[in-house]
Amino acid sequence: MRIFVPREANPDEARVPLIPATVQKLLALGAELQIEQGLGQSLFIADEVYEQTGAMIVSDRRQALAEADVVLRLNKPELEDIALLKRGAVHASLLDPFRNLELVTALAAAQVSALCMELIPRTTYAQKMDALSSQASLAGYAAVILAAERIDKALPMMTTPAGTIAPARVFIVGVGVAGLQAIATAKRLGARVEAYDTRPVVEEQVASLGAKFVKIDVGETGQTEQGYAKALTEEQLELQRQAMARFCANADIVITTAQLFGRPAPRIITAEMVAGMRPGSVIVDLAASTGGNVTGSQPDEEVIVGGVRIIGLSNLPGHVARDASQMYASNIANLIEHVWDKEAKAVALNLEDEIVSGSLLTHQGEIREPMIKELTERTEAS
Secondary structure (H helix, E strand, O other), rough: OEEEEOOOOOOHHHOOOOOHHHHHHHHHOEEEEEEEOOOHHHOOOOOHHHHOOOEEEEEEHHHHHHHHOOOOOOOOOOOOHHHHHOOOOOEEEOOOHOOOOHHHHHHHHHOOEEEHHHHOOOHHHHHHHHHHHHHHHHHHHHHHHHHHHOOOOOOEEEOOOOEOOOOEEEEEEEHHHHHHHHHHHHHHHHOEEEEEEOOOHHHHHHHOOOOOOOOOOOOOOOOOOOOOOOOOHHHHHHHHHHHHHHHHOOOEEEEEOEEEOEEOOOEEEEEHHHHHHOOOOOOEEOHHHHHEEEEEOOOOOHHHHHHHHEEEEHHHHHHHHHHHHHEEEEEEEEHHHHOOOOOOOOEEOOOOOHHHHEEEEEEEEEEEHHHHHHHHHOOOOO
């Protein structure tokens, strides 16, 4: 079975879907592996390094796509690439399906079996394949480093002959994977950290990292089966905003990480809250690409509102591209290993398997994920 790994279409993407160390894992399964010429150039990994591990370098992208049994990517494919794939081909990558319904429809129409990395179940066994979590962890780290670079003061407390410098105050909203890593990073840099989440169950995790958990009573809350925070009502959001305004006003850095599965990100930080912050402070909105937690944030831009810098960069894992590539390559190789039939030396999609069933977005001409299927049908009907 032939696996092809093409270069990313976005020239600004520094991450790669496969590194030489992971090539050996795929070859050990018995696969034939082709990678597009220049795949690793953003990380200064020469084609020769991939060749030395056993991969075949190809320059004809169109032919390689047309002949591949399995295509592995980092980000979603272009529509013209989907048209080249043969019927029954398996495609695995991040697909952002809720915001790319045309792409999902095209994958189904092309009879492609699309494994969507965002839909990997959040179970203990599937952790090694969970690309969302691995990339979110690095995004949380990168958010703090970026904010520390942009802020106009030092993060740790310093005692000097000229006097004592108070530590920077960091307020983190959303204590998922990204939020926890942001807390840990800010604490390592010496900041005073406070964190808030609608799920009271994360209080112990926050405390274990040395941060203070902020308690705001907004009524009944909880989390979904996937581990995401449940959406709040508008009344709950307003109570939350009122209580959070004080913490934002005292913070030098605010990092928001709140995202909802399949829905726009909740608007948490209002214009009034931004106006109440000290000029020179920094907000990093990790949800800017899905609607934004912060009023005034712009996807992939940095803007200054009333002296407050609002950072809405969507590809923060790309700021630590080497490590992000290593983690993603491991995630996707583990997924292929999971669906690999060792006797047949080929991918075998067992629809009864929890991981396959959860992540298989399209198969045999059908859209399998119920929410996305409903959205596409509704869109086509309108």
